[in-house]
Amino acid sequence: MSNAYNRPDQLSPELRRRVLETARRLGYPGPDPVARSLRTRKAGAVGLLLTENLSYAFRDPAAISFLEGLALACEDAGQGLHLVPANPEREDITAVHRAGVDGFVVYSVPDDDPHLAAVLERPVPTVVADQPNLANVDRVGIDDRSAMGQLADHLIELGHRRVGVVCMRLSRNRNDDFASVERQRAAHFHVQRARLAGLAASFDAAKVDWSSVPVVERFDHTIASGASAAAQLLDRDPQITALVCTSDILALGALEEAKRRGLRVPQDLSVTGFDGVPAAGPAGLTTVRQPMLEKGRAAGKLLVEGTEPGRPRVVTLDTELVLGGTTAKPHNVEERWFGP
Amino acid sequence: MSNAYNRPDQLSPELRRRVLETARRLGYPGPDPVARSLRTRKAGAVGLLLTENLSYAFRDPAAISFLEGLALACEDAGQGLHLVPANPEREDITAVHRAGVDGFVVYSVPDDDPHLAAVLERPVPTVVADQPNLANVDRVGIDDRSAMGQLADHLIELGHRRVGVVCMRLSRNRNDDFASVERQRAAHFHVQRARLAGLAASFDAAKVDWSSVPVVERFDHTIASGASAAAQLLDRDPQITALVCTSDILALGALEEAKRRGLRVPQDLSVTGFDGVPAAGPAGLTTVRQPMLEKGRAAGKLLVEGTEPGRPRVVTLDTELVLGGTTAKPHNVEERWFGP
């Protein structure tokens, strides 16, 4: 009987000593955590689902910050953090079923992801981050739509009317090409859909027909992707005065491509990002800063604090428009003042 | 009977359908992963122990790379990655006991860490990284001593004789101050001890009495720590011509401090790092590049491939001396040629 380990007060010191002594003599390695979990119905760990190769979590600065916050919340609660290996390519859902956790945090997965469905079917609390309104699921995020709208308004005020957009993947199937308005509207990634919608609303309001604005999509979220997307846009329309990117990583790639072409930023081309990752500061990027660390921490807190069966709790964090040195008036704006 | 879920071949499609149907009707959420783990004696997850606040793993670039590699190995094997919350300040060992994992990777903990002891007592395979020779434990690392020796030789060749050293914490107790030779020798962090030993050997061989070389220790591994340590050294001896830092992070801090003082690098002061983190490239840092990602991947592979009970396996990875723009001859080296 291993009350000796957990309830030292329930038995006499003498017996405890004797039990522990014989246990050691018999080579007893201490209570088995899995059996304990089975009995107590507590795994002592929070599961994290992200629909990317696991290692992606350590490659994307925004994801890293989110994880840092989540880890903070977990260690405050004495919980482990169990990263679930959910390969996006394969629809192999078993990892979700195998994870012995007390709850899940789901970060930025498409709304039609089978892994997400599997998580929701499990009888454990779940918190989603950067995710659309899911019936009866706690959620933390930002107002992507209005934040991106603000950024668009900034560009519009500067005088930009001919812009190109670089966005992250919109769906689970790869499309490294232009994205039609229908595809934008049908995007399965809430964050991307909302940001594009914010842009569309602002530009439409400024009498720029959104359907004429080229939007290029990239499946991989890397600087190289941002660069190639920028190239694709500038090849299509060299008259573009601003590139709006839905993430800082993509924007950093766009900056690289601009440099390669000898385009001066912001004189010849304005570039904007989104997220406010550490590397955005040195680059002077105009972007929307969002509190990724707080987002992760909030998600973790929501989960470990336990969810009462009432209506789902929603945490919406503030964002901040950061005006850097990568945006300015387009150089042909004066001409336009005196134009026809 | 939930053979229906796992052994579709053992029963007729008809029965399977019927079982699954009633299961759904009864609201059966699928096999419980913890009970399954208990029965099969497999948790499907790898535990990671690092003796820092969990969130540290996402703040230190070197740790991030290690984790990325580890995550790669885990997802290849379809294993989860369970981050164990081991608070270094508190000796609370329970998290190690509660973790339902099939094995542990232990990364860069002091050799007297109670968490490490707890891991080794558990009857699961263990791989340590950046750790000293542990009897019968698989291990992956680099030759810190000779790599640092090479770096020291480079400085010595350039003519540096009066140097200062900034190192990471040497022990679990905080000492943000000079570290005596005894303290260096008794360091509980293998990596730091080996690097200092490498420096000592090289400088001693160059007839620079190691005990006269000031070594400043910092508990927190941050850029700010590196800066304040550099300041402490330069305050003590403004004649120092080179600062050797045992990590790139600390070296980046030293560069900041040099700039603050108006010291030109490398003309007035040489600075070296260790690790080869991404930020070292842009900074032009002279450093030792080590394959952190590979290290993590190797550790993961060793673990999931299973350890045969023979002698422990040891993987030693190669390092590369990277000569950047932060080292040069000390400006008084010519004088010395014609000196007494």
Place this chain on the structure above:
DNA sequence: AATTGGTTCTGAAACGTTACGGTTACCCGA
């Protein structure tokens, strides 16, 4: 001396699964 109260100890049940062996049912050839 018997009842009460409290403490320490012991035994058995339950957590939910999988592995395994036994039983039934069925089909085919003799």
Place this chain on the structure above:
DNA sequence: TCGGGTAACCGTAACGTTTCAGAACCAATT
């Protein structure tokens, strides 16, 4: 018609823990 073999099905034990009820014990009170 019967025997043998295979496929499908079913029941039970075991994984190692915790919990909880009750037994045993001792001391103190009536």
